Amino acid sequence: MTWSLGSLWPSRLRLPGRARAIKRRLLDRVADDDDSHVTVRPDDGVWWPLRTGVRIKVLHRGEGVQTYLLRMQPGARLPAHRHPVDEECLVLEGTLWMGERTVVGPGSYHFAHRGALHPSICAPEGATLFLRGAAPSPDQVLE
Numbered sequence: 001m002t003w004s005l006g007s008l009w010p011s012r013l014r015l016p017g018r019a020r021a022i023k024r025r026l027l028d029r030v031a032d033d034d035d036s037h038v039t040v041r042p043d044d045g046v047w048w049p050l051r052t053g054v055r056i057k058v059l060h061r062g063e064g065v066q067t068y069l070l071r072m073q074p075g076a077r078l079p080a081h082r083h084p085v086d087e088e089c090l091v092l093e094g095t096l097w098m099g100e101r102t103v104v105g106p107g108s109y110h111f112a113h114r115g116a117l118h119p120s121i122c123a124p125e126g127a128t129l130f131l132r133g134a135a136p137s138p139d140q141v142l143e
Helices: 017-032
Strands: 047-050 054-061 066-074 074-076 087-094 096-098 102-104 109-112 120-125 127-132
Touching: none
Parallel strands: none
Antiparallel strands: 047 054, 054 066, 066 127, 074 120, 087 109, 087 127, 096 102, 096 120
16 A cells, blocks of 8 residues: 555645636735845945955855855955854865865855864856855954
């Protein structure tokens, strides 16, 4: 005997196809009117200088966490630093050298846990990164 989740629900609780379609359209309309979502298009926002050869574009700020893009010009470098909160990084374009052992390219994901010491980062040909973590701050730099 085969069981399906639908067969476990009493028939009086199952919606017929037409009612289910109406409910789905209604929920889509309600969700579409929700203005709490944030969308940042490529031409939206401002790229601010962070360091020589590095620019930052903040996408979203939350409690102690920020989501942002970093654009590193060819040869740009970020010094060794600590992470006050967990940080997630996705390489969108280019290649990064993290210290002397780790090389990551487009589509690569990198996670640095809170308190971690991060080696210097270099983008020999330039790179664009998506990051979620603490807002970059001079007190995190170990130069």
